Amino acid sequence: MNEANRFPDSVFDRIGSYLPIEQRASFFRYVAHLRTLNPKDELLVLAEGMAIFTCIARQVPEALTGEREKLLAEFGRLCARHEAATAGATSDVRALFAAQQKLLEQNIGTWQNREQQAVQSLDRITKRFEESANQCVARMQTSSGEVQTATKEHHAAAMKAQQWVSRVSLDSRLWPCIASAAMGALLILLVVYFRRQ
Secondary structure, eight states: OOGGGSSTTOHHHHHHHHSOHHHHHHHHHHHHHHHTSOTTOHHHHHHHHHHHHHHHHHHHHHHHHHHHHHHHHHHHHHHHHHHHHHHHHHHHHHHHHHHHHHHHHHHHHHHHHHHHHHHHHHHHHHHHHHHHHHHHHHHHHHHHHHHHHHHHHHHHHHHHHHHHHHHOOHHHHHHHHHHHHHHHHHHHHHHHHHHHO
16 A cells, blocks of 8 residues: 555545655654544544644635636626626717717707797887887877867867857747748648649
């Protein structure tokens, strides 16, 4: 039985495989001495614990190195995917911003044109209103003058009529009216009389 397989499947065999060849013989002699001890001996328990920690100390860095390489590779893939997605998203966002900016500029231009048209329309409406208001004021002034003139004429006519009525008395004008009425009645009687014959 060679030295490497003296204690198959033991932690000591693994420790021996890590040692340089010149140190293995003395190590396995020490291990052979430990095998002669009572399994409950504190020295044996301590040695086995140290052997386990030695194996862990030897294997964990290698395992950590392997895991580190895997994690770095996965991180690299994630970074590449993130960069590709970010680049695509960045270009999409830039295109979206450019389109929004162009649309905003067009809308601003449209709004400015509409605002200018509205201002021009308001100016035209204001001028028309002022013209119509001036025409209405002129018509009202003309109508007021005509009403004042007509009022003066009516006043003058009323004054004349009042003067004429005041000059005409019932006593002085009554007899000619009665005489005219009597003459008209006589003429009617004569016409009726002659027509019967």
